[in-house]
Amino acid sequence: MTKAAAANRHEALSADTRDKILDAAEVLFAERGYSAVSTRNITDKAGVNVAAIFYHFGSKQAVLDEIFKRRLEPINRRREAMLAECIGPDVENYSVADILTAFIAPTLDLGTSSFKLLAGRTSTDPNPEVREVMFSVYDSVARSFFAALDKACPHLSKKEMFWRAACVYGAMMYIRADNSRLQYIFGDDFSLSNAEEAVRYAIPFLTAGMTSPPVDEPAGRLRKMPTKTAPSSNTKKRKGS
Amino acid sequence: MTKAAAANRHEALSADTRDKILDAAEVLFAERGYSAVSTRNITDKAGVNVAAIFYHFGSKQAVLDEIFKRRLEPINRRREAMLAECIGPDVENYSVADILTAFIAPTLDLGTSSFKLLAGRTSTDPNPEVREVMFSVYDSVARSFFAALDKACPHLSKKEMFWRAACVYGAMMYIRADNSRLQYIFGDDFSLSNAEEAVRYAIPFLTAGMTSPPVDEPAGRLRKMPTKTAPSSNTKKRKGS
DNA sequence: GTCTATATGTGGATAGAC
DNA sequence: GTCTATCCACATATAGAC
Structure with missing residues (x-):
């Protein structure tokens, strides 16, 4: 609107336009989903020309890709830093709760609230364009975490770890x-949007699940089981399904 | 199956077209997502005319609605039957594992594999049309389960139950x-599609989480972290978006 | 670098012949 | 009840003037 564009000789405005597009698209994709948002919706909300998306990114899909790359970089850097504090030479002292916290907390309290929504909502989106982006952006970070969890939970077979993961x-x-x-x-008094509550209440739940006794009887030689977690008091027999 | 089809001889052909549409749409929606599938994609796959969707259902959204209603009915009937076996006068003997099994197992081994995928993938779809259907079809069944879990876990505040749910x-x-x-x-040796494995390995995980000690003191006083490990130094507050 | 104008295709939905 | 033909809004993407 404002024609401060007069002072725009540098690429400052170009970067600005890019960011305006990314910001607008991030919010819209989170609210309505990638497939239900058009490039015109994005440029309208961003206050830029309809052609700007294709000039700056080339396609709508590339916008989604950029949104993820831009937010995931600091999140993953923090995750890895936190994980580095959890793992050391003394495997005996690995804390499942700390590893899970390092894995999860940065995804809840870093970036924007829209990106948090977007990341969660696209994680199971079957749209081929979306899936392509998901597989390109989510990388080796998860492997490091499951490797750490594997060391922290030596009583679990790979299959049990898979299901717990x-x-x-x-x-x-x-x-x-x-x-x-x-x-x-x-x-309405309850909401999943509070990151501190999520860490406070969800991590202990997941830690209890992760450190619970293996379902299958250990056939081979296994290291010791964790002893600190309270055993579940109510795990009675299940009837087969 | 065959006898039941023969029973409604009148609408046999009409119902056949309806079912062809629902079957085709169920598969396509599961594979690519509601928003990325067009009515023409559906009628092509179903082998019916393009106008049939609007004649029989009125809109694409109504097709999604019907897909859910048709599959959810037997699933929820089974869930409620299984729950009825879990709850009785002796609250002391409520089994969390059994309640969770009654809640989850029917969603994994009833209906078609496509519907299982579709239900999971649409559960967090932000598309307004999809959300509308989700809220219209998922009904009181969940309430019954959380009421039962509440009785089985009297040590949990409503907030703790919310996060565990x-x-x-x-x-x-x-x-x-x-x-x-x-x-x-x-x-590739691992897959989430095996319903028996899911029940075998996931239910104990969730039961352990559900029956773990409350994070907050029952008296109402709060403490730091419930797990054995020292609180992570990285869980401090950070500003939201 | 930004805009207008437009190319080109497809979306959901309908009318009306059969 | 089924099908052809079609409406028209809107999709992504591009060309070319400024």
């Missing part, structure tokens, strides 16, 4: 996605 | 959604 991932992504389903059930 | 929901939906992210990390 799914529970961890699912909880983390669902909390990030923050659909309002649970508010609908529990009431 | 989020973890349970998230794990269940993520497993249903079965994006291939974890295969990418753990290898």
Whole structure:
């Protein structure tokens, strides 16, 4: 609107336009989903010309890609820094809770609230364009964490770890996605958007699950099991499903 | 199946077209997402005319709605039957594992594999049309379960239950959604699509989380971190978006 | 670098012949 | 009930003037 564009000889404005597009798209994608937002929706909200997206990024998909790259970099840097504090030579002292915190907390309290929503909501988006971006941006960080968890939980087979990882991932992504389903059930006083509460209440839940006894009887030689976590008092028999 | 189809001889052909549309749409929505599938994609795959969707359902959104209603009915009937076996007069004997199994198992081994994917993948879809359907079809069943869990876990405040419910929901939906992210990390030998394995390995995880000690003191006084480990120094507050 | 104008295709949905 | 033909709004993307 404002024609301060008069003072725009440098690329300052170019970068500004890029960021305006990314900011607007991030919010819209989070609110309505990638597929339901058009490039015109984005440029309208960003206050830039319709052609700017294609000049600066080349395609709508490239905008999504840039959104993730830009936010994930600091998040993953922090995750790795926190993980580095958790792992050391004394494997016996690995803390599952700390590893899970290092994995999850930065995804909840870094970046923008819109990106948090977007990341959670796109994590299971089947749209091929979205999936392509997801697989290109999510990289080796997760491997480092599961390697650390593996050392911290030597009583678990790879298969058991796989299923527990799914529970961890699912909880983390669902909390990030923050659909309002649970508010609908529990009431408006409750919300998944509070990062401190999420860490406070979800990490202990996941730690208890991760450190619980293995389902399969250990056939081979195993290292000792964790002893600090309180055993679940209510795990009675299950009938087969 | 065949006899039931023969029973409604009148609308046999009409119902057939309806079902062809629903079947095709269920698969396509699961594979690519609601927003990325057009009505023409659906009618092409179903082998029916393009106008059939609007004649039989009125809109694309109504097709999604019907897909959910048709599959959710038997799933929720089974859930409620299983829950009924878990709850009784002797609250002391409520089994968290059994309640969770009643809640989750039917969503994994009933219906089609496409519907399982679709349900998981749409659970956090922000598209307004999809959300509208989600809120219209998911009903009181969840309330019954959380009421039962509340009785089985009297040591938990409503807030603690809220966060644990989020973890349970998230794990269940993520497993249903079965994006291939974890295969990418753990290898192709592992898959979330096996319902028996899901029940076998995920329910104990969630039961351990659900039955773990409360984070907050029952008296109402708060303490730092409930786990054995020292509180992570990295969980300090950070400003939101 | 930014804009207008437009190319080109597809979306959901409908009318009306059969 | 089914199909052809079609409406029209909007999609992504580009060309070329400024």
